[in-house]
Amino acid sequence: MTVVETSGLTKRYGNGVLAVDSVEMSVRRGEVYGFLGPNGAGKTTTLRMLVGLIRPTSGTATVAGHTPGDPAGLAKIGSLVEAPGFYPYLSGRENLKVVADFASINHRRVDEVLDIVELTSRAGRKFGTYSTGMKQRLGVAAALLKDPELLILDEPTSGLDPQGMAEMRKLIKDIGQGNRTVLLSSHLLPEVEQICDRVGVIRGGKLVTQSTVQELLGKEGVLVTAQPVDRAFELLTTMFGVAAVSRQNGSIRLQTDPAGSLEINSRLMAAGIGVSELRPIERSLEEAFFQLTGEKQGS
Amino acid sequence: MIATIKAEWRKNRFRPAFLVSSGIIAAITALIYGVNWYLALHPTAGDRQAVSLLTLYPDQVVNNVMGAGFPLGAAMAIVLGALIAGSEYSWGTMKTTLTQGPGRLTTWFGRVVVFAARMGILTGILFIVGAASSVVVASFEGHAIAWPAVIDIAKGIGAIWLVLAVNGAIGLALGTLIRHSAAALGVGLIYVLAVEIIAVRFIDSINSGAYKWIGNLFVGQNATALLQSFTSPAFGRSLAPSIGAEQAVLVLAAYFVGLVIVAAALIRQRDVT
Numbered sequence: 001m002t003v004v005e006t007s008g009l010t011k012r013y014g015n016g017v018l019a020v021d022s023v024e025m026s027v028r029r030g031e032v033y034g035f036l037g038p039n040g041a042g043k044t045t046t047l048r049m050l051v052g053l054i055r056p057t058s059g060t061a062t063v064a065g066h067t068p069g070d071p072a073g074l075a076k077i078g079s080l081v082e083a084p085g086f087y088p089y090l091s092g093r094e095n096l097k098v099v100a101d102f103a104s105i106n107h108r109r110v111d112e113v114l115d116i117v118e119l120t121s122r123a124g125r126k127f128g129t130y131s132t133g134m135k136q137r138l139g140v141a142a143a144l145l146k147d148p149e150l151l152i153l154d155e156p157t158s159g160l161d162p163q164g165m166a167e168m169r170k171l172i173k174d175i176g177q178g179n180r181t182v183l184l185s186s187h188l189l190p191e192v193e194q195i196c197d198r199v200g201v202i203r204g205g206k207l208v209t210q211s212t213v214q215e216l217l218g219k220e221g222v223l224v225t226a227q228p229v230d231r232a233f234e235l236l237t238t239m240f241g242v243a244a245v246s247r248q249n250g251s252i253r254l255q256t257d258p259a260g261s262l263e264i265n266s267r268l269m270a271a272g273i274g275v276s277e278l279r280p281i282e283r284s285l286e287e288a289f290f291q292l293t294g295e296k297q298g299s
Numbered sequence: 300m301i302a303t304i305k306a307e308w309r310k311n312r313f314r315p316a317f318l319v320s321s322g323i324i325a326a327i328t329a330l331i332y333g334v335n336w337y338l339a340l341h342p343t344a345g346d347r348q349a350v351s352l353l354t355l356y357p358d359q360v361v362n363n364v365m366g367a368g369f370p371l372g373a374a375m376a377i378v379l380g381a382l383i384a385g386s387e388y389s390w391g392t393m394k395t396t397l398t399q400g401p402g403r404l405t406t407w408f409g410r411v412v413v414f415a416a417r418m419g420i421l422t423g424i425l426f427i428v429g430a431a432s433s434v435v436v437a438s439f440e441g442h443a444i445a446w447p448a449v450i451d452i453a454k455g456i457g458a459i460w461l462v463l464a465v466n467g468a469i470g471l472a473l474g475t476l477i478r479h480s481a482a483a484l485g486v487g488l489i490y491v492l493a494v495e496i497i498a499v500r501f502i503d504s505i506n507s508g509a510y511k512w513i514g515n516l517f518v519g520q521n522a523t524a525l526l527q528s529f530t531s532p533a534f535g536r537s538l539a540p541s542i543g544a545e546q547a548v549l550v551l552a553a554y555f556v557g558l559v560i561v562a563a564a565l566i567r568q569r570d571v572t
Contacts, residue, residue: 051398053571074400081398085391089315101306102399102406142395 001029003150003181004050008059011045011205019045021205022059027150027183027198032176034196034213035185038293042205043185044082047154050183051079064150075103078148080156084139088128092119092138095127099142113141117171133164140171151175154185169195193285203293216288222258224268225251225277232273239267253281303401303409308416316382317417320375324421325428328367332432335363357433358445361455364429365526368459370492372425373466373522376418377487380470383414384562385480394571407566411559414471418463422456455529458548462522465551466491468558469518475562495519511541518554521547 004027011020020042027033037043048054050061052069066073086095096110114120117137122130130138136156143151156172157165165188172195176182186192192199193213200210209216221244226232233252237245244255254264258280268275311317332355339352354363387393396406430446437444446452469491473483495517502514514520524542542550 048394048570048572053394053397055570069397071400071402074398077398079398081394083391085393085395087310087390087392089313090310094309098306098310099395099399101302101309102396102401104302104400 002026002062003029004033004061004063004183006046006050006059006061009046009049009056009061010058011042011049011054012057018205020049020056023202023205023207025200025207025210027181029149029181030179031197032172032182032184032195034192034199035183035202036187036189036192036199036289037185037202038187041202041293043187043202044154045205046202047079047081047152047183047185051077051081051152053081075146076149077152078143078146078150079152079154080136080139080143081152081154083158084135084142086127086135086138086142089126091124091126092130092134092141093123095138096123096142096145100145103146105145109145109147113144116144116175117141118167132159133161133167136160136164136168137171140168140175144175149179149181151180151182153182155187156184157186157188157191165191189286189289199285201289201292208292213285217282217285221253221255221281222261222264223248223251223253223277223279223281224264224275226268226273226275228273231271232268232275235268235271235273236264239264251277300401300405300409303405304412306396307409307413311383311413311417316379317420320379321421321424324367324372324375325424327371328364328425328428329432331366332363332429332436336436352436352440352442355433355436356440356442356445357430357437358447360426360429360433361447361451362529363433364425365455365459365529367425367429368462368526369522370519372421372459372463373491373519374488376421376463376467377470377473377491378484379417380414380467380472381474381484381487382470382480383410384471384474385478385483386474388474388478389480397571403566404563407563408559411468411471414467415460415464418467419460421463422460425459426452426456458525458529458544461548461551461555462526465518465522465555465558468555468562472558472562475565491519515542516550518551521550525551 004025006023006025009020009023009025012018023046035043035046045054049056050063050068052074061068064073064076087098090098093110093114096113097107100107100110111120114123117140119134119137119141122134127135127138136159140153140156143153153172157168160168169191172182172184176195184192184196196213198210198212199216201208224232224236229250229252233245233247236252236254240254240256246253261278261280265275265278335350336355339350339355353359387396397403401409434444470484470487473487474480477483477486496519499514499517499520502510521542525544525547528544
């Protein structure tokens with residue numbers, strides 16, 4: 001069952017910029033969905049449309065069973081879109097009480113969520129004095145106030161130090177347990193790889209792929225280390241074609257389904273070629289991301 | 300709507316801008332009484348503007364506090380309105396609020412209700428400090444303490460509240476339009492303290508005042524006329540305002556409703572980025 005479903009979701013701003021282009025996105029109940037893309041790819045605009053802050057130019061979306069922005073739908077959604085927005089002259093606790101009042105939630109829940117994000121001891125301090133990490137935590141606490149079915153978090157580790165990022169990742173993992181659905185936007189790939197069940201990759205406003213993390217990582221191929229390497233290369237080229245075979249640091253890289261590894265091993269052995277290593281290539285999410293988005297690694 | 304009003308009240312009850320403006324309006328009212336008391340006791344020879352001590356006694360409190368209502372109170376109301384509406388965008392709290400559940404219009408009207416209530420509190424402070432100051436003057440001067448009729452006090456409170464609310468609505472609408480508190484309050488103050496005055500003078504001068512009726516539709520003209528309608532013989536002779544009090548109330552009320560509706564339409568239609 002899907003919690004978020006979009007169809008042809010498009011946003012063109014008044015200045016003509018096409019920020020989101022016909023996005024077809026589907027987030028299933030109970031999963032942690034990573035929404036990946038480089039800066040300016042359209043992630044935040046998409047999330048803003050899902051919570052009703054921005055109206056789409058065309059296309060439709062259903063979020064928690066309702067159209068975006070519908071009060072009945074918003075009652076089931078907790079969100080932190082971009083930087084957390086709170087009143088600097090109020091304490092963290094008072095800010096959460098204001099949010100709770102807007103959402104018609106009992107104030108008892110305020111202390112519960114402060115405890116979840118481990119901010120209880122600092123809850124009496126003014127928001128304006130909070131560090132970036134504390135602000136992010138308060139933002140997550142506000143998103144959790146409704147005990148939402150769907151949690152939408154936009155770059156939740158943005159601006160955090162490594163310690164803060166690790167803590168936030170753990171927090172999101174814990175939150176994503178059980179039936180709760182988490183839609184997490186990020187451009188930090190290790191974060192998504194560690195936390196998410198499925199990912200959608202957006203580039204230039206278009207959703208270029210949507211799959212499980214494993215599917216995305218497992219499409220690469222097989223690495224073969226064999227002797228004599230030239231004969232092995234010749235045989236594998238005959239089997240898979242020139243385009244699928246390349247040399248890599250004394251080994252041979254094959255673009256093929258790793259499920260065919262047994263067949264490859266048998267054919268090499270039958271040809272009198274010694275195979276010392278034959279393993280699936282596990283490309284990192286980073287590699288997959290750069291291939292999909294056309295971005296250059298290290299740029 | 301109740302939940303939204305509750306939330307708006309919670310976030311604004313200790314807002315520094317309101318606390319500071321309450322202090323300023325109290326101090327200015329006390330200062331007006333203090334300065335006028337001094338001037339009444341130390342009239343300069345031949346000064347035709349000498350203040351009569353009679354205007355500072357409790358029975359004249361309604362007429363006397365009107366001076367603090369416009370333009371000072373109005374300017375303060377514009378600043379408050381611009382801060383309340385504009386800071387929601389600069390602090391990013393608008394998106395936090397709108398993603399909680401109440402609709403955009405419910406959120407806006409809840410904000411307006413609480414803002415109007417705060418203008419009522421400012422009005423109350425103005426009257427309380429004015430009344431207290433008048434009692435101090437009367438006590439020192441050995442004058443009997445007598446208060447105006449309740450209906451006159453109610454009319455005075457209503458008039459000042461309306462002037463503050465309309466000017467506050469200008470600030471709220473500008474803050475919503477510009478989505479930035481500093482810019483909105485700058486534009487609002489320049490409009491009320493300069494642009495409107497120049498525009499009215501220019502319109503009044505065209506064709507020997509043939510278009511004066513247009514000038515009489517401006518907020519400042521009506522606010523001034525409404526507050527000037529509260530006078531008594533103790534204040535000496537004064538020119539009759541060119542706009543009647545009833546007309547001023549209607550024009551100001553129309554401005555308030557119109558500005559609130561225009562801002563509501565902006566909030567309903569525009570993307571929150």
